[in-house]
Amino acid sequence: MHPAQVVASAFAFTILVGTALLMLPNARVGPDSATFMEALFTATSAVCVTGLTVVDTATYWTPFGQIVILALIQVGGFGIMTFASVIGLAVVRKLSLRSRINAAAEAKSVGLEDVKGLVVGVVKISLIIEAAVAVLLTIRFLFGYGEPFGRAVWLGVFHSVSSFNNAGFALFSDNMISYATDPWICLPICAAIILGGLGFPVIMQLRKHLRTPLKWTMNTRIVVAGTIVLLVFGSVYITALEWNNPNTLGPMDWQGKLLAGFFQSVQTRTAGFNSIDIGQMDSASLLGMDVLMLIGAGPAGTAGGIKITTFAVLFFILWAEVRGDVAVNVFGKRLSRAVHRQAITIVLLAVAVVITATAALMVMTDISLDALLFEAISAFGTVGLSTGITAGLPPAGQVILILLMFIGRLGPITFASALALRERRSTYELPKERPIIG
Amino acid sequence: MHPAQVVASAFAFTILVGTALLMLPNARVGPDSATFMEALFTATSAVCVTGLTVVDTATYWTPFGQIVILALIQVGGFGIMTFASVIGLAVVRKLSLRSRINAAAEAKSVGLEDVKGLVVGVVKISLIIEAAVAVLLTIRFLFGYGEPFGRAVWLGVFHSVSSFNNAGFALFSDNMISYATDPWICLPICAAIILGGLGFPVIMQLRKHLRTPLKWTMNTRIVVAGTIVLLVFGSVYITALEWNNPNTLGPMDWQGKLLAGFFQSVQTRTAGFNSIDIGQMDSASLLGMDVLMLIGAGPAGTAGGIKITTFAVLFFILWAEVRGDVAVNVFGKRLSRAVHRQAITIVLLAVAVVITATAALMVMTDISLDALLFEAISAFGTVGLSTGITAGLPPAGQVILILLMFIGRLGPITFASALALRERRSTYELPKERPIIG
Numbered sequence: 042m043h044p045a046q047v048v049a050s051a052f053a054f055t056i057l058v059g060t061a062l063l064m065l066p067n068a069r070v071g072p073d074s075a076t077f078m079e080a081l082f083t084a085t086s087a088v089c090v091t092g093l094t095v096v097d098t099a100t101y102w103t104p105f106g107q108i109v110i111l112a113l114i115q116v117g118g119f120g121i122m123t124f125a126s127v128i129g130l131a132v133v134r135k136l137s138l139r140s141r142i143n144a145a146a147e148a149k150s151v152g153l154e155d156v157k158g159l160v161v162g163v164v165k166i167s168l169i170i171e172a173a174v175a176v177l178l179t180i181r182f183l184f185g186y187g188e189p190f191g192r193a194v195w196l197g198v199f200h201s202v203s204s205f206n207n208a209g210f211a212l213f214s215d216n217m218i219s220y221a222t223d224p225w226i227c228l229p230i231c232a233a234i235i236l237g238g239l240g241f242p243v244i245m246q247l248r249k250h251l252r253t254p255l256k257w258t259m260n261t262r263i264v265v266a267g268t269i270v271l272l273v274f275g276s277v278y279i280t281a282l283e284w285n286n287p288n289t290l291g292p293m294d295w296q297g298k299l300l301a302g303f304f305q306s307v308q309t310r311t312a313g314f315n316s317i318d319i320g321q322m323d324s325a326s327l328l329g330m331d332v333l334m335l336i337g338a339g340p341a342g343t344a345g346g347i348k349i350t351t352f353a354v355l356f357f358i359l360w361a362e363v364r365g366d367v368a369v370n371v372f373g374k375r376l377s378r379a380v381h382r383q384a385i386t387i388v389l390l391a392v393a394v395v396i397t398a399t400a401a402l403m404v405m406t407d408i409s410l411d412a413l414l415f416e417a418i419s420a421f422g423t424v425g426l427s428t429g430i431t432a433g434l435p436p437a438g439q440v441i442l443i444l445l446m447f448i449g450r451l452g453p454i455t456f457a458s459a460l461a462l463r464e465r466r467s468t469y470e471l472p473k474e475r476p477i478i479g
Numbered sequence: 480m481h482p483a484q485v486v487a488s489a490f491a492f493t494i495l496v497g498t499a500l501l502m503l504p505n506a507r508v509g510p511d512s513a514t515f516m517e518a519l520f521t522a523t524s525a526v527c528v529t530g531l532t533v534v535d536t537a538t539y540w541t542p543f544g545q546i547v548i549l550a551l552i553q554v555g556g557f558g559i560m561t562f563a564s565v566i567g568l569a570v571v572r573k574l575s576l577r578s579r580i581n582a583a584a585e586a587k588s589v590g591l592e593d594v595k596g597l598v599v600g601v602v603k604i605s606l607i608i609e610a611a612v613a614v615l616l617t618i619r620f621l622f623g624y625g626e627p628f629g630r631a632v633w634l635g636v637f638h639s640v641s642s643f644n645n646a647g648f649a650l651f652s653d654n655m656i657s658y659a660t661d662p663w664i665c666l667p668i669c670a671a672i673i674l675g676g677l678g679f680p681v682i683m684q685l686r687k688h689l690r691t692p693l694k695w696t697m698n699t700r701i702v703v704a705g706t707i708v709l710l711v712f713g714s715v716y717i718t719a720l721e722w723n724n725p726n727t728l729g730p731m732d733w734q735g736k737l738l739a740g741f742f743q744s745v746q747t748r749t750a751g752f753n754s755i756d757i758g759q760m761d762s763a764s765l766l767g768m769d770v771l772m773l774i775g776a777g778p779a780g781t782a783g784g785i786k787i788t789t790f791a792v793l794f795f796i797l798w799a800e801v802r803g804d805v806a807v808n809v810f811g812k813r814l815s816r817a818v819h820r821q822a823i824t825i826v827l828l829a830v831a832v833v834i835t836a837t838a839a840l841m842v843m844t845d846i847s848l849d850a851l852l853f854e855a856i857s858a859f860g861t862v863g864l865s866t867g868i869t870a871g872l873p874p875a876g877q878v879i880l881i882l883l884m885f886i887g888r889l890g891p892i893t894f895a896s897a898l899a900l901r902e903r904r905s906t907y908e909l910p911k912e913r914p915i916i917g
């Protein structure tokens with residue numbers, strides 16, 4: 042089996058185990074068990090670290106059910122980070138093998154040792170960041186809100202893990218709306234989300250070379266710069282459009298507006314918490330968030346979407362064309378031409394999947410385009426934000442979301458790696474010709 | 480001045496002249512003159528062969544006003560076809576100059592003689608096709624609907640010119656809804672639209688080599704194949720989704736459904752007539768039409784959009800990646816690599832313009848995303864279909880549509896030609912590197 046098939050099977054198996062566990066009578070509050078659909082949807086959403094829900098996580102599931110969800114999130118987060126990092130390493134090795142034939146000894150393919158090292162690294166980084174954020178949150182829940190110690194720890198751990206893994210599951214029925222203006226809750230969560238979204242290779246490099254950006258790889262530079270640009274743009278866009286909306290930022294003071302606007306912008310890096318009611322946001326805000334959610338965050342991290350790097354490649358191609366450069370140069374290096382076509386392919390497929398799914402949802406329901414497009418992108422980008430329509434969708438619509446979450450979680454990474462790792466059939470060059478563009 | 484600036488200025492000047500003429504008291508029915516905004520919007524829509532209207536063409540304008548509109552359509556259609564054909568020729572000449580240095584005599588740049596020849600060719604082809612379709616329509620209006628001879632000729636000429644130039648202006652208050660099931664009206668109009676949408680270079684080549692496709696250029700092959708694929712897809716998609724819609728195809732018999740579904744599919748090639756009420760269509764149909772309208776038809780014709788060739792280049796890149804080919808080969812030729820980046824650039828800019836305009840319209844109004852997105856793509860693609868919101872938009876919204884029509888009409892062609900014709904700064908190659916994609 043191809044490694045991608047192994048990983049897809051492992052994800053599917055984990056989802057099925059999660060579904061079975063969530064269908065146990067003691068996972069759901071009250072005498073009844075959860076239905077198969079509820080359990081399957083929740084397990085998929087957790088393993089794919091999406092955060093879309095058809096039932097209220099806080100009141101529907103027992104502490105046991107919530108622990109299952111937390112475990113699924115952690116397994117899903119570990120899984121995707123490790124897999125993507127291994128793939129990333131394999132691509133680097135393969136490319137260096139190609140370009141330095143004389144130094145072949147240096148360029149062996151990825152072995153079991155490397156994978157072990159990566160897994161240990163991913164687990165260590167994850168646990169350290171999750172622990173730090175959990176402590177901060179626990180202290181706040183304990184002293185700021187007078188929660189009993191045990192519950193404060195549970196809230197701290199759950200939301201920390203949910204944040205770092207960009208899962209967006211919350212143990213409050215209104216998600217984070219009650220804490221919209223509390224920086225002691227919102228900012229640690231944002232920090233965990235952003236770190237998780239940078240991706241493992243970037244975190245590792247920042248740990249070593251934080252103060253020497255000249256040593257950063259192109260991947261690190263693009264992810265860091267892209268994260269900053271998207272966060273600033275998203276914060277300004279959302280805060281400006283919602284500033285006077287009486288159902289979202291309107292009633293807050295200006296510090297609150299800025300915090301909640303920033304928080305919501307961070308969520309599109311594809312965490313999926315919400316501290317304002319998404320369903321009450323202006324449709325222009327939703328459209329902007331659609332774009333941000335589809336882009337997502339860095340590769341080989343816990344975030345979804347097509348990834349900042351993929352989007353950046355297209356942007357740099359555009360910029361080189363506008364400037365009239367022969368090569369696409371980024372931060373003093375030439376962007377490999379093979380990457381151009383891979384990025385286009387990923388984006389086209391992503392757009393095609395999202396539009397097809399949205400059209401299918403439109404045929405099934407009478408819900409408006411902006412809510413359905415938002416929902417489809419949220420599922421595909423494994424974001425988990427919703428205007429509130431998830432639970433009301435017909436079963437076939439929920440199946441579409443389940444498929445979108447699964448494809449969105451594994452599709453871009455496996456597809457891109459398959460493209461990058463495959464041996465090209467080398468054919469003779471045909472005479473070239475060009476159609477008229479534009 | 481750069482040729483593109485000349486053409487943009489000429490278009491702007493023609494629009495201003497048209498605006499002035501339409502503001503004359505005898506252009507509008509009744510004692511009042513049209514307002515500046517009404518006249519500007521109508522003139523822009525006519526010169527850019529879009530067909531969006533803020534007033535009813537049939538009842539608001541006098542025959543004089545309608546003649547002005549017809550003249551603007553014809554000038555706009557001639558203008559864009561000639562300009563695009565000259566540019567296309569210049570690109571071919573320049574490329575052959577580059578690749579055959581020894582045959583430099585053969586590869587001179589485009590001179591006045593060539594332009595004259597092209598203008599004559601464009602005018603001849605346009606008038607022949609328009610005359611043929613006008614005769615067919617006149618006969619039908621005369622004998623099928625008992626219109627008096629003068630009016631039948633006027634209706635035939637107006638709708639023929641409006642069709643071939645992909646303008647979509649109609650002299651009936653319900654556009655073509657009354658003729659939805661009449662093939663003698665609908666099919667000649669569709670023929671004119673499709674021919675205009677193929678583009679001048681393709682029409683010329685088909686005239687010479689209709690029966691010998693082996694002699695066709697890559698441009699002709701892509702446009703012909705793409706037109707067929709998009710027409711079939713659009714017809715099936717629209718007809719299937721609207722089959723039982725009581726407000727569109729529902730009441731018709733099956734021949735009528737097929738005809739009206741095909742007719743509406745042809746309109747997305749960016750003509751803009753409608754024989755069913757667009758505002759009553761399923762939103763899934765609108766979404767599919769969004770995609771078709773953004774793609775548009777062939778280059779160097781009267782249609783708008785990013786053009787079939789641009790979309791096809793992206794599709795072929797995707798297909799080559801999926802197959803694992805080293806080069807992107809199309810119909811036995813290699814697709815020039817420079818074209819890859821140009822196509823990406825055009826599509827990215829088009830999507831960015833449409834999304835930005837849609838977001839701006841959403842901020843200004845409370846209209847739903849599907850209607851506004853449809854309107855923005857219709858304006859940018861110079862299609863002219865509308866769910867019926869055009870006249871009700873605030874003045875700032877109508878200004879956005881005017882800008883979209885102008886940018887959509889001239890942007891892709893001038894921008895693409897600037898990219899294709901520019902001398903590249905040749906820099907030394909930097910060492911290459913790649914970020915992680917997906």
Ligand SMILES: [K+]
Nearest residue numbers: 091207312424
């Ligand atoms: K998420």
Ligand SMILES: [K+]
Nearest residue numbers: 529645750862
């Ligand atoms: K049109």
